[in-house]
Amino acid sequence: MSVSATLKYMVNVNIIGKTALGWQRRRAEHSTFSSSKWRTDILSEPLRIGARTKELISLHYLAGRYANGHRPVAWVTSGGPVEILQALGYYVLYPENHGALCGARRAVVDISTEAENAGYSRDICSYARTDIGSVLSGKTPVGKLPKPDLLLACTNICQTVLHWYRVLADHFNVPLILIDTPFVYDEAPDHAIKFVRRQLEDSIPVSEQVAGKTLEYKKLQEVLQLSKDATELWLEIMGRGKQHPAPLSVFDQFIHMAPIVEMRGLKTTVDFYSQLLKELDERISKGIGALKKERKRLLWDNLPIWYRLRYLSEYLAERGIAVVASTYTNAWGELAPLINVDKPLDSMARTYLYPILNKGTKYKLNTMRRMVEDFDLNGVILHSDRSCKPYSIGQVDQRNRLIKEYNIPALLLEADHDDPRAYAEEQVASRLAAFMEMLED
Amino acid sequence: MEEVKALGIDVGSTTVKLTAVDAQGKLIWHHLEGADPRVEDQVDHFFNLMREHGFDGKELPMVATGYGRNLVEQAEKKVTEITCHATGVYNQLGHGGTLVDIGGQDSKVIIIGENSQVVDFAMNDKCAAGTGRFLENTAGRLRVPLDRMGVEALSAAEEVAISSTCTVFAESEIISMIAHGVEVNPILKGLHRSLILRIVAMIRSVGLVPPLMLSGGVVKNPAIREMITQELGEQVTMPEYPQLMGAYGAALIALKNSNRA
Numbered sequence: 099m100s101v102s103a104t105l106k107y108m109v110n111v112n113i114i115g116k117t118a119l120g121w122q123r124r125r126a127e128h129s130t131f132s133s134s135k136w137r138t139d140i141l142s143e144p145l146r147i148g149a150r151t152k153e154l155i156s157l158h159y160l161a162g163r164y165a166n167g168h169r170p171v172a173w174v175t176s177g178g179p180v181e182i183l184q185a186l187g188y189y190v191l192y193p194e195n196h197g198a199l200c201g202a203r204r205a206v207v208d209i210s211t212e213a214e215n216a217g218y219s220r221d222i223c224s225y226a227r228t229d230i231g232s233v234l235s236g237k238t239p240v241g242k243l244p245k246p247d248l249l250l251a252c253t254n255i256c257q258t259v260l261h262w263y264r265v266l267a268d269h270f271n272v273p274l275i276l277i278d279t280p281f282v283y284d285e286a287p288d289h290a291i292k293f294v295r296r297q298l299e300d301s302i303p304v305s306e307q308v309a310g311k312t313l314e315y316k317k318l319q320e321v322l323q324l325s326k327d328a329t330e331l332w333l334e335i336m337g338r339g340k341q342h343p344a345p346l347s348v349f350d351q352f353i354h355m356a357p358i359v360e361m362r363g364l365k366t367t368v369d370f371y372s373q374l375l376k377e378l379d380e381r382i383s384k385g386i387g388a389l390k391k392e393r394k395r396l397l398w399d400n401l402p403i404w405y406r407l408r409y410l411s412e413y414l415a416e417r418g419i420a421v422v423a424s425t426y427t428n429a430w431g432e433l434a435p436l437i438n439v440d441k442p443l444d445s446m447a448r449t450y451l452y453p454i455l456n457k458g459t460k461y462k463l464n465t466m467r468r469m470v471e472d473f474d475l476n477g478v479i480l481h482s483d484r485s486c487k488p489y490s491i492g493q494v495d496q497r498n499r500l501i502k503e504y505n506i507p508a509l510l511l512e513a514d515h516d517d518p519r520a521y522a523e524e525q526v527a528s529r530l531a532a533f534m535e536m537l538e539d
Numbered sequence: 540m541e542e543v544k545a546l547g548i549d550v551g552s553t554t555v556k557l558t559a560v561d562a563q564g565k566l567i568w569h570h571l572e573g574a575d576p577r578v579e580d581q582v583d584h585f586f587n588l589m590r591e592h593g594f595d596g597k598e599l600p601m602v603a604t605g606y607g608r609n610l611v612e613q614a615e616k617k618v619t620e621i622t623c624h625a626t627g628v629y630n631q632l633g634h635g636g637t638l639v640d641i642g643g644q645d646s647k648v649i650i651i652g653e654n655s656q657v658v659d660f661a662m663n664d665k666c667a668a669g670t671g672r673f674l675e676n677t678a679g680r681l682r683v684p685l686d687r688m689g690v691e692a693l694s695a696a697e698e699v700a701i702s703s704t705c706t707v708f709a710e711s712e713i714i715s716m717i718a719h720g721v722e723v724n725p726i727l728k729g730l731h732r733s734l735i736l737r738i739v740a741m742i743r744s745v746g747l748v749p750p751l752m753l754s755g756g757v758v759k760n761p762a763i764r765e766m767i768t769q770e771l772g773e774q775v776t777m778p779e780y781p782q783l784m785g786a787y788g789a790a791l792i793a794l795k796n797s798n799r800a
Binding site: 501502524525529535536 | 606618619620621622645656657658659660661662664744745746
């Protein structure tokens, strides 16, 4: 770690960045003029927390920009056990979140082409292509990404991460920690939990060595508690969608989920979600819904279509369709009860074995059915995501079973979470319109 | 001619169809022509045509469907092809079941319930495989006119397997077959098979609810009808004007809405 890097970090992040971004947020919070480009004739005014979300994310990437040399940097997969790294003071970057941001800013085609030109197939996940393209070209909408000192890939979301992170390890020539999580069909057997626990234990000396410090057990417990608190709050926030009208849509959830993914284990994240929950309760007490007029309610399965969030949100809102719950955002909340601060490594092993993508398709079908009931929904949109194979496998079957066995209308929508080249607007619109007509019958 | 009470227009990718119905919802007049890229001009021309036939379309309730539906300003409502085809076919044949509509640009499988409502549907994915365009492009390479394709294919005793479902790849495959001296008709038959297998997969993904019904311009081709029956072991029924069912359904919806108003 270098003194000049620390100095630069302190000045640019802690002094200038925090002050400027804080001022920007306060100004946005107190402004009576809404700068939202989203249609407020059909959607409610955007959540006030939006200003805070923007501040948090901007500060996160700003910190990343000046992290090298000041703090150890780790790149982590979205389902990766991050608490050990947080407790060791790592700056943690999530290439998948960065990919989502590139998608929302419509930068994916340009960046991904850099990877494709280097020989990476377009059949590979668009997050992976975007990340590799960004690494190879330096292109990113956030200015600059820090170089990793350590990589951590956890296979609980897919197998692509394994190969993707090997590419990164080779490129950056840094250690790669692999946490291999055996697939869970029903309940995780003891040997699977032990297996993951042992890998977590093995990851500690490597993480310590790169960070140049020793992990304090108490600090790990603190981080884990903050992780649990934020996850519980997120779960509660999503639960507010059960209200009629729902105070937040899944499009709101997609926008405000970044901290629960990339800032778990931090106090600011807990504060952020407490504030969001408070705002939602205010909305509920005033009867304000995410939509001005909510007529039907749907479930969203799979990742968002990042580059068409606004279009889809408005297209549906125009027809009175509120998408109020999603299996995807739920994945970052449903594991909260498994986190046990008194048994950090055991509970982490269990928690990171149980994400929806590491469990059988039956579990997902049951989750969808339960959510349809709990949230009082009229149907399901299953986004068949060309990039995310583990999420999309079984969807044809799940859709058919929702319709035939449970009488729940369901639509399969083909797209890609990040790559607009695998998306056809006219076809999506005609399928959605036909589905809406079907719901009206 | 009985009095026209409502109109339906289907602005498809290949053809534009206009239908007129009487107070009982009977199809009493129709017009079909190739799709013009200037949809608004074509609709104007349709109104002139209606005047020539003795009625003023602008005074009548109208529903538009098809890809260009949003460009038909005169239409009071725009409804998707799915709902319109289901409505049209149900009224023509008098029952629900599984409707397979094969159009120029897309194909659909629609499960129609007992009361004409759409229970479920599936459409072809982003490429042109499984649509009329597949046959049009590939048969174009063989210099066989569209209206002869089916008959020629059925007359072939042999059939060659076309492995590509992709329109572009299938074309290259055909070129290579021609270069190897393969006869035209067996290739044609193979092309039909390729299309049908794609459609059958889509029907199976939704789950066939008998009876099986066909609509869309492509089903005028006899080989399509025969091969679907072969593959599914299910007899098919067809309305008198399969190509008009979208426009007819649109007219029926317009009529129903005007009666309700």
